[in-house]
Amino acid sequence: xxxxxxxxxxxxxxxxxxxxxxxxxxxxxxxxxxxxxxxxxxxxxxxxxxxxxxxxxxxxxxxxxxxxxxxxxxxxxxxxxxxxxxxxxxxxxxxxxxxxxxxxxxxxxxxxxxxxxxxxxxxxxxxxxxxxxxxxxxxxxxxxxxxxxxxxxxxxxxxxxxxxxxxxxxxxxxxxxxxxxxxxxxxxxxxxxxxxxxxxxxxxxxxxxxxxxxxxxxxxxxxxxxxxxxxxxxxxxxxxxxxxxxxxxxxxxxxxxxxxxxxxxxxxxxxxxxxxxxxxxxxxxxxxxxxxxxxxxxxxxxxxxxxxxxxxxxxxxxxxxxxxxxxxxxxxxxxxxxxxxxxxxxxxxxxxxxxxxxxxxxxxxxxxxxxxxxxxxxxxxxxxxxxxxxxxxxxxxxxxxxxxxxxxxxxxxxxxxxxxxxxxxxxxxxxxxxxxxxxxxxxxxxxxxxxxxxxxxxxxxxxxxxxxxxxxxx
Ligand code: AMP
Ligand code: MG
Numbered sequence: 474x475x476x477x478x479x480x481x482x483x484x485x486x487x488x489x490x491x492x493x494x495x496x497x498x499x500x501x502x503x504x505x506x507x508x509x510x511x512x513x514x515x516x517x518x519x520x521x522x523x524x525x526x527x528x529x530x531x532x533x534x535x536x537x538x539x540x541x542x543x544x545x546x547x548x549x550x551x552x553x554x555x556x557x558x559x560x561x562x563x564x565x566x567x568x569x570x571x572x573x574x575x576x577x578x579x580x581x582x583x584x585x586x587x588x589x590x591x592x593x594x595x596x597x598x599x600x601x602x603x604x605x606x607x608x609x610x611x612x613x614x615x616x617x618x619x620x621x622x623x624x625x626x627x628x629x630x631x632x633x634x635x636x637x638x639x640x641x642x643x644x645x646x647x648x649x650x651x652x653x654x655x656x657x658x659x660x661x662x663x664x665x666x667x668x669x670x671x672x673x674x675x676x677x678x679x680x681x682x683x684x685x686x687x688x689x690x691x692x693x694x695x696x697x698x699x700x701x702x703x704x705x706x707x708x709x710x711x712x713x714x715x716x717x718x719x720x721x722x723x724x725x726x727x728x729x730x731x732x733x734x735x736x737x738x739x740x741x742x743x744x745x746x747x748x749x750x751x752x753x754x755x756x757x758x759x760x761x762x763x764x765x766x767x768x769x770x771x772x773x774x775x776x777x778x779x780x781x782x783x784x785x786x787x788x789x790x791x792x793x794x795x796x797x798x799x800x801x802x803x804x805x806x807x808x809x810x811x812x813x814x815x816x817x818x819x820x821x822x823x824x825x826x827x828x829x830x831x832x833x834x835x836x837x838x839x840x841x842x843x844x845x846x847x848x849x850x851x852x853x854x855x856x857x858x859x860x861x862x863x864x865x866x867x868x869x870x871x872x873x874x875x876x877x878x879x880x881x882x883x884x885x886x887x888x889x890x891x892x893x894x895x896x897x898x899x900x901x902x903x904x905x906x907x908x909x910x911x912x913x914x915x916x917x918x919x920x921x922x923x924x925x926x927x928x929x930x931x932x933x934x935x936x937x938x939x940x941x942x943x944x945x946x947x
Contacts, residue, residue, distance in 0.1 A: 538711025549579025690717020893938025
């Protein structure tokens with residue numbers, strides 16, 4: 474892809490004095506965009522929505538969705554536009570989506586803008602998730618401006634360009650179902666299958682088989698969130714991608730101390746989207762998609778596909794957790810070994826990321842070598858009891874300490890995007906210092922590697938950063 478700006482967009486979209494504050498070469502590579510192009514002054518114009526590259530025909534997408542369990546008949550891209558799609562040299566298709574792009578026909582009472590704070594959160598977290606190996610939209614760049622945006626207080630407006638195979642959500646199907654527009658529903662399903670699930674085009678039951686693949690992608694995705702200790706915060710059906718990728722980063726959170734009931738969204742008073750609810754909400758959301766597909770597929774086939782969700786999600790979660798514990802063989806008692814440790818961690822407020830990274834250092838020859846691990850727990854004897862079981866289990870499968878450490882370091886990240894880290898980057902950016910954004914971007918692209926100069930970023934949160942309130946306001 475080369476950037477040849479040609480036309481201007483309507484002034485309602487343009488942010489005044491746009492400037493590129495961060496550019497992500499790893500995402501640029503996916504659309505064959507030479508990072509050198511980012512240095513051209515027009516780049517901020519193109520990715521800030523004020524200049525169009527030939528071939529770009531921006532549009533806003535319509536969708537609806539269930540928000541906190543309640544059906545909202547019309548949502549849509551209220552502050553985002555699809556700039557266009559790019560097919561790279563490998564034949565992969567990437568949508569370029571500009572978030573914070575100004576008013577669209579679906580803005581409702583909103584101003585169509587995104588604040589710098591929320592764009593930084595989405596940009597960094599999507600790259601952090603990708604670094605962890607979790608499917609996600611990708612962040613291409615951040616465009617800043619002096620434009621003032623009114624939220625609880627006055628903030629600066631910004632734009633984010635994100636990329637995904639498509640931005641089709643469960644809610645994109647729901648809107649045609651609830652409007653009884655079954656013909657449009659079929660056009661959408663056929664388009665999605667032809668472009669993104671081409672192996673399903675020929676053959677019977679293609680809509681049910683499409684649904685089955687969405688079930689599988691969603692189950693695997695949510696298992697990955699659970700294993701890394703991450704909560705989405707707003708799992709409405711309009712924020713669920715049909716590609717099984719993490720979509721729409723709002724009040725998300727990586728947990729610090731392990732807490733199964735962790736609620737990262739300050740506005741989620743009932744804990745509908747609490748950490749331990751995510752697997753069930755995944756199922757609930759999929760049942761909404763199944764409902765929307767009823768005019769196209771047999772109910773029984775959709776139900777059969779839906780029934781695969783729970784065993785898939787649980788099986789995948791167990792596989793990921795076994796790897797986090799360094800276990801190779803599968804034994805029936807593994808579930809209780811894992812659950813019992815998590816319960817102890819919850820009781821003793823043990824940091825999830827730091828502890829699992831440290832667990833790789835566990836030695837099976839002598840319990841006395843495991844002092845640093847005991848120190849995570851106030852009740853050291855309770856931990857010893859568990860550690861004996863763990864050591865026995867490791868010995869049973871003749872686990873070698875050194876090999877296991879290497880394996881465990883590949884799946885237990887050293888660095889995650891804790892809320893306080895992103896908060897520090899936001900506060901600096903609000904003072905026009907964008908260096909912390911770029912530092913975190915680079916660090917989090919390799920979360921499993923020891924980066925000794927960056928050890929401070931692997932520390933537990935300071936007191937001020939422990940329970941930061943993050944809400945839907947963005
Ligand atoms: P979200 O919580 O970001 O997933 O957004 C939910 C819905 O509200 C989507 O349809 C958004 O496009 C819309 N929305 C959120 N913020 C704004 C805004 N500032 N202006 C217009 N629409 C918005
Ligand atoms: Mg959304």
